[in-house]
Amino acid sequence: MSEKIVVLDAKPLDAGDLDWDALRALGDATLFDDTDSGEVNARIADAQFIFTNKVKLSADAFEAAPKLQMVGVLATGFDIIDIEAARENNVTVCNVPSYSSNFTAQTTWALLLELAHHVGLHSQSVRDGEWQKADAFSFWKTPLVELDGKTLAVVGLGKIGSQVARVAQAMGMKVIAAQLPGREKGSEDGIEYLALEDAFRRADVISLHCPFTDETREIINQETLGWMKPTALLINTSRGLLVDEAVLSRALENQQIAGYAADVLSSEPPSNDNPLLSAPRCIITPHFAWASLESRQRLQSVSIENLRAFQNGEPQNVVG
Numbered sequence: 001m002s003e004k005i006v007v008l009d010a011k012p013l014d015a016g017d018l019d020w021d022a023l024r025a026l027g028d029a030t031l032f033d034d035t036d037s038g039e040v041n042a043r044i045a046d047a048q049f050i051f052t053n054k055v056k057l058s059a060d061a062f063e064a065a066p067k068l069q070m071v072g073v074l075a076t077g078f079d080i081i082d083i084e085a086a087r088e089n090n091v092t093v094c095n096v097p098s099y100s101s102n103f104t105a106q107t108t109w110a111l112l113l114e115l116a117h118h119v120g121l122h123s124q125s126v127r128d129g130e131w132q133k134a135d136a137f138s139f140w141k142t143p144l145v146e147l148d149g150k151t152l153a154v155v156g157l158g159k160i161g162s163q164v165a166r167v168a169q170a171m172g173m174k175v176i177a178a179q180l181p182g183r184e185k186g187s188e189d190g191i192e193y194l195a196l197e198d199a200f201r202r203a204d205v206i207s208l209h210c211p212f213t214d215e216t217r218e219i220i221n222q223e224t225l226g227w228m229k230p231t232a233l234l235i236n237t238s239r240g241l242l243v244d245e246a247v248l249s250r251a252l253e254n255q256q257i258a259g260y261a262a263d264v265l266s267s268e269p270p271s272n273d274n275p276l277l278s279a280p281r282c283i284i285t286p287h288f289a290w291a292s293l294e295s296r297q298r299l300q301s302v303s304i305e306n307l308r309a310f311q312n313g314e315p316q317n318v319v320g
Contacts, residue, residue, distance in 0.1 A: 002027045002028045003026075003027040003028065003048040003049065004027060004028050004030070004046050004047045004048055004049070004067075005023065005026065005027040005028065005029040005030070005047065005048070005049045005050075005051070005307070006029075006030050006032070006043055006044055006047040006049070006050050006051070007020075007023075007029065007030070007031040007032060007050075007051040007052075007074075008032055008034075008035040008040065008043065008044070008050065008051065008052045008053075008055040009032065009033070009034045009035055009052060009053045009054060009055045009074075010031045010032065010033060010051075011033035011034055012053045012054065012074075013053060013074055013296055013299060013300060014296070014300075015296075017293060017296075018296065018297065018300055020300075022301075022304050023304050023307070026304070026307055026308060026311065027048070027049065030043075034055075035055045037055075037056065040055060040056075040057070040061050040064075041060065041061060041064035041065075042064075044061060044064065044065040044068065045064055045065060046065075046067060047065055047067065047068060048067050048068065048069050048070075049068075049069060049070050049071075049072065049307055049310075050065070050068065050070075050071045050072070051071075051072040051073075051074055051303060052071065052072075052073060052074060052080065052081075053073070053074040053075055054075075054080060055080070056080045056081075057071060057080065057081050057082060057085075057086075058082050058085065059082050059084075059085035061082075061085075062082070062085045062086060062088070062089040062091060063085075063089070068089065068091050069090075069091060069092065069310070070091065070092045070093070070094065070306075070307065070310045070315070071086065071091055071092070071093045071094070072094050072095075072303050072306050072307060073093065073094065073095040073096070073319075074096070074299060074300075074303055075095065075096065075290075075299075076095055076096060076097050076098070076099070076100075077095075077211075078093060078095050078319050078320070081093050081320065083319070083320035086320050087320060092310060092315050092318055092320070093318065093319050093320035094303075094306040094310070094315065094316065094317045094318055094319065095317055095319050096298075096299050096302045096303055096306070096317060097317060098159050099290075099295055099298040099299040099302060100289065100290035100291075100292070100295035100298075100299070101159040101160045101163060102163060102295075103289060103290065103291075103292040103294070103295045104160045104237050104289040104290060105160050105163035105164045105167065107237055107263055107285070107288070107289035108160070108164050108207055108209075108235055108237045108289070109164065109167055111235050111237070111261035111262070111263065111283060111285070112147075112205060112207070112233065112235050112261065114261060114283055115145070115233050115235075115258075115259045115261050115281075115283065116144065116145040116146075116147060116233070117144060117145075118141070118142045118144075121141060121142065122140065122141060125141060145233070147168075147171050147172070147173055147205070148171060148172035148173070149172060149173070149174075150173050150174070150204035150205060151173065151174045151175075151176060151202055151203050151204050151205070152164075152165070152168045152173045152174070152175050152176070152203065152204070152205045152206075152207060153175075153176050153177070153178045153194075153199040153200060153202065153203035153205070153206045153207070154175060154176070154177055154178065154191075154207050154209060155177075155178045155180070155196075155199075155206065155207070155208050155209060155210050155219070156180075156208065156209035156210030156211070156238065157177050157191070157209070158209060160209045160237070161207070161209035161210075164207055164209065165191060169190060173205075175190065175191050176191065176192045176193070176194055176199050176202060176203065177191050177192070177193045177194070177199070178194065178195075178196050178199035178200065178203075178206070179193050179194060179195055179196060179199070180196060180210065180215065180216065180219075181196065181215070196219075196224070197224075197227050200224055200227040200228055201227045201228070201229075203228070203229070203232060204229065204231065204232060204233070205232065205233045205234075205235065206228070206232060206233070206234050206235070207235040207236075207237075208220075208234075208235065208236045208237070208238045208242050209237070209238050210238060210242070211238070211239070212238070212239035212241050212242060216239075216242055217241055217242070218241070218242065218243065218244040219242050219243075220234065220236075220242060220243040220244060220247075220248060221244045221247055222244070222247050225247065225248065225251045225256055225257065226256075228256070228257050229257075230255060230256060230257065230258065231257075231258045232257045232258060233257070233258055233259045233260075233261070234248075234257060234259070234260045234261075235260075235261050235262070236260075236261075236262040236263070236264060237262070237263045237264065237289045238264065239264055240262070240264040240265040240266040240267070240268065241266050243262070243266070245265070245266055245274060245275055245276050246275050248260060248275075248276065248279070249275035249276055249278075249279040249282075250275075252279040252280050252281055252282055253279065253280060258281065259281040259282070259283075260276070260279070260281070260282045260283070261282070261283040261284075261285075262276070262283070262284055262285075263284075263285045263286075263287055263288065263289040264287055265284065265287075268287055269286075302317070
């Protein structure tokens with residue numbers, strides 16, 4: 001009898017454009033579009049291998065799956081897994097690092113350029129007939145920001161932050177790294193490392209690429225917003241909980257900073273009363289900075305390879 005594989009939430013990864021035959025070749029695979037918390041234990045009861053993207057696996061889930069050997073996280077972050085419970089039940093947990101780094105960096109730039117140019121706004125104005133009625137050959141509805149010569153502060157110079165920094169340097173920007181308290185000072189060619197406050201005070205653009213931890217929770221708050229220039233632009237393609245959303249919304253309303261663009265919010269999907277959804281000079285996209293076809297194919301491929309490696313006695317990308 002082949003080993004049982006359960007994918008608890010394939011739908012976020014698969015928009016109908018992925019092939020799962022390589023996974024099915026490794027065992028008896030059952031794919032669910034999504035799984036409610038109350039359905040988890042029953043669905044994994046006989047499974048040797050589980051894959052999950054956002055469905056949480058708490059201690060009771062591991063108790064409910066006595067045959068379980070490995071959990072594959074269909075993502076880089078693995079905070080949805082009770083790692084201690086996995087260890088206690090001798091279950092290996094694997095993730096997929098860096099599968100969407102290039103596209104996340106690309107999304108960061110899409111958001112920054114939209115704040116600088118407001119292409120969508122101006123395109124819509126043309127569709128609405130404003131150019132046709134204009135009394136000059138050209139017009140613009142918002143200030144247009146030239147990035148050449150401006151200073152970008154990157155918070156988190158990992159793979160994504162470093163890619164964003166390289167593009168910024170190619171665009172003629174000066175790049176500085178905002179040093180988180182307690183972290184070792186990095187060394188990157190052409191990049192000056194500054195204390196967080198010094199970096200925020202100097203920056204024209206701040207881009208967040210640090211992980212969410214107790215240390216970085218609401219790193220954007222009343223105090224740190226007060227360090228920023230009124231012309232500063234803030235980008236977040238990391239985690240919504242890095243930001244105090246109510247405070248940031250008020251800062252935008254009071255023109256304390258010039259603009260905010262994010263692909264993440266503190267709760268996803270957001271509630272209708274999230275203050276950033278109605279804030280001025282604020283762009284929000286629906287957490288799609290990981291979701292190019294190429295990134296999703298890479299995520300699926302490495303996840304399947306994680307299982308194959310585990311079955312061959314050589315587990316890889318182990319996080320717990």
